[in-house]
Amino acid sequence: MIALSQGFGLIPFTKHLREMHDVAHLPLTDEQELPYFIEQLAIGLSKLGCLAYIEAEIFGGEGNQASIVWCQEEVVEGPRVLENAINLALRKLGVEKGDSFDRFEALGLGRHRSTDAWIQ
16 A cells, blocks of 8 residues: 555555456446456455545546545445546545645645556
8 A cells, every 4th residue: 555645545456456357447437337356345445444446537638537435335425437536535535635726636646647657
């Protein structure tokens, strides 16, 4: 897990992990169901606290986002595929915006342009 600000963390679903479990790159934004592997992992981890699965696909300033939030083994928000789905999920988790542009920026999620870059 990669530590983020405000006591949050990130588990990046890298290309290697997706290939190991035969998971599409962006299942929700590609209008597919969330793969069973990710769903079961999220359900299990949500026993320890609320968490969100998020996706973003942006090209040339245009794009889409998707999110689902779990608490205590239950989906409490989503799945959503909207322009601001990630910030809605982060608000549900209790991320504070503070002086940042939005909650995404407040956590530093824009630090890398690709998921795989988080582990390098």
